[in-house]
Amino acid sequence: ADSGQERTPEFNEAVATLLHCVNAQKDQFILQNIANLLWAMAKLTDYGQERTPEFNEAVAALLPRVSAQKDQFIPQQIANLLWAMAKLVDNGQEQTPELNEVVAALLPCVNTQKDQFIPQHIANLLWSMAKLVNNVQEQIPGLNEAVAALLPRVYAQKANFKPQEIANLLWATAKLGELVELDVVTSIFKSLVHKISENPQSSQQNIFMSLWGVMVCCARLSLVSKANKNNVLEKHLDDLLTRLENPPPDNEKDQRVIAMAASWLGRPFPIVPHYRATLSEPQTFFRDQLQSRLPCLKIEEEKSLNLLPPVDLFLPEHNMVIEIQGPFHYVNGDFKTRNGSTLLKIALLQKAGFEVIEIPVKQRWNHDLMKPFIDQIKKRTNSH
Structure with missing residues (x-):
């Protein structure tokens, strides 16, 4: 399928037959077979493989074998297996306790074998961890340590990454947000991004x-210091945006990214991106409490400002945005370490002149937890 093979009925039949064999012979596979099978199955989901009962059974049959033999995998197998777990989850595979166990078993191996990973492994591993963070809202044991072990290797190998690997690294280190120290992110970007922005291919x-x-x-x-503009990175941003604007993409997701970049650079963008409004329960609950305390306050919900993604609550008379931050705004479910998407949205809103108040929502809310935030908003809006 990776080479453009069409998914004919015969092809699907062959896959179904092989999946049945995986189930039947699960105890006879050697380590390399297990790693290769899970990698291949994850790859198939990229090409529309349905998660049939046979497919789910084959995955479930192989996972315990990985956990049981975790200390025997070589670096390439560790990289392939973690990539497979991230890809499966990203394509809708259920996060069973067995799948979580495999991730938790493999991450410490990244630490112990960190010096043996080649550039391709490093890029794939960081991409996998960022994808898992993107899809898993609770704590992933060993994740922070594995990321910390790999980051120095990125810098050490900076001359040896291919363009695809560089793109994966840039996306992953950005996605991991505050888990990666700002000076580390900046030095990685400064040393790698020119290989994409200046490469015509x-x-x-x-x-x-x-x-x-x-x-x-x-x-x-920009969030750290209003004066801290990085002209080198803004120049790359400008170059990359210019290459993507003409012609404007049809894909809604791509249009949203371009609109954000245009907004950042203060450039016009001819397309108004389409965003879906999604009201969350904590958002509605907070709005009701705020309105009952401040009945004259004008509150708008799911408002898209400056072509940017919609904000939870907007107080138009005060130019103030209130963002109710659930677990998917943070890395590794800690409610402290914000991810890249969250940081970008806040910075874009601030750059456009809005005041942003973030409210972390850990559990089902009650009035006591909300009171300090409502008091803060009341004070800021000088409402009585």
Whole structure:
């Protein structure tokens, strides 16, 4: 399928037959077979493989074998297996306790074998960890340590990454948000991004991933200090955006990324991106409490400002945005370490002149937890 093989009925039949064999012979596979099978199955989901009962059974049959033999995998197998877990989850595979166990078993191996990973492994591993963070809202044991072990290797190997690997690295280090120290992110971007922005052969996908990553890096710099503009990175952002604008993409997701980049650079963008409004329960609950305490306060919900993604609550008379931050705004479920998407949205809103108040929502809310935030808003809006 990776080479463009069409998914004919015969092809699907062959896959179904092989999956049945995996179930039947699960105890006879050697380590390399297990790693290769899970990698291949994850890859198939990229090409529309349905998660049939046979498919889910085959995955479930192999996972315990990985956990049981975790100390025997070589670096390439560790990288392939973690990539497979991230890809399966990203394509909708249920996060069973067995799948979580495999991730928790493999991450410490990244630490112990960190010096043996080649550039391709390093890029794939960081991409996998960022994808897992993106899809898993609770704590992933060993994740922070594995990321910390790999980051120095990125810098050490900076001359040896291919364009696709660079795009994956830029996207991943940006996505991991505050888990990666700002000076580390900045030095990685400064040493790698020019290989995408100055390479006329860079693919659209690589340019998009890099553009988004550079935006997050610029956003983080601006949040730390209003004066801390990085002209080198803004120049790359400008170059990448110019390459993607003409012609404007049809894809809604790509249009949203370009609109954000245009907003950041203060450039016009001819398309108004389409955003879906999604009202969360904590958002509605907070709005009701705020309105009952401040009945004259004008509150708008899910408002898209400056072509940017909709904000939870907007107080138009005070130019104030209130963002209710659930677990998916943070890295590794800690409610402290914000991810790249969250940091970018806040920085874009601040850059556009809005005041932003973030309210972390850990559990089902009660009035006591909300009171300090409502008091803060009341004070800021001088409402009585």
